[in-house]
Structures are given as structure tokens and as C-alpha cells.
Amino acid sequence: MVKTVTLVSLCLVLLLGCSTAPQPVLYQRLGADEGINAIVDGLLFEIEHDDRIVHHFADTDISRFRAMLAEQLCDLSGGPCQYSGSTMQESHTGFNISLADYDALVEGLIKVMQRQQVSIADQNALLALLAPMYKDISYR
């Protein structure tokens, strides 16, 4: 009897232990620096080939944009970075970015994440972190 109780308790501990094991943070799930850099490069490619929005980037220092976006995504997703760029409001003022522009960029981002086989749950987790920025980015 005691043996059965001990065995049941042991099984419970093992089961609970497994089900509560911490999930790696989103940063890791996106492939850490390598995965995030690939997402950013993929997004730059999408922007470059998207006639709806590419004009906004005509005068942009692309190497800075690339570095700042990678740093921001690393920071937001729980990675070991601290975003050091301008605020979203500062960097998007003067561009009059519309909802359609925003959607076009997000569409590109989703394409890239799908190409990189980021799971739907992780795509949604990243998009959910970006969504609140819309108000600071648009119509400035």
C-alpha cells in the first residue's frame, strides 16, 4: 500500500514537473540573434519589393534601420538586448504612415516568418508585441 502511494506520488511529481517546465522565451523560439537577423533581412527584402511602401524608405539609412529593428525585436522578445534607437513616435513622424502601409509591412513580416517556419503561435506572439506600436507609428 505504502509502495503504491509512493509510486503514485512519484508519477504525479514527474507529470507536474514536465507540464510546468518553463518554455524558452520568444527570443529563443525565434532562433535568437541568428533567427532575428534573418527575419529582419527577410523583411528588408519584402519592403524593397513592395511598391505600396518602399517609397517611405527612400532616404532611410538602411544599415541603421536594420540594426535598430533587430535590436528592438531582440529586446521585445525577451532577448539580451536593450533597444537604443529613437522612439516609434520620433522615428515615424513626417511619414504619414497609414493603416494600409502598416498592414503591408506586417504582411511582409508574416511572409518572412512563414518562410522561416516560425510557428503560428510564435508569429502571433511577436505580432501581439508590435500591435500596440501602431498608434505611435501611424499618421504622424
Ligand code: HEM
Ligand atoms: C511593426 C511596426 C514597426 C516597427 C516595430 C518599426 C520599427 C522601426 C525602427 C526600430 C526604426 C529605426 C528607429 C531609429 O532609427 O532609431 C524604424 C524606422 C523607420 N520606419 Fe518603422 N517600424 C514599424 C512600422 C513601419 C511602417 C508600417 C513603415 C512604413 C511603411 C515604417 C517606416 C519606417 C521608416 C521610413 C523608418 C526610417 C526613418 C528614417 O529614415 O529616419 N515603419 N522603424
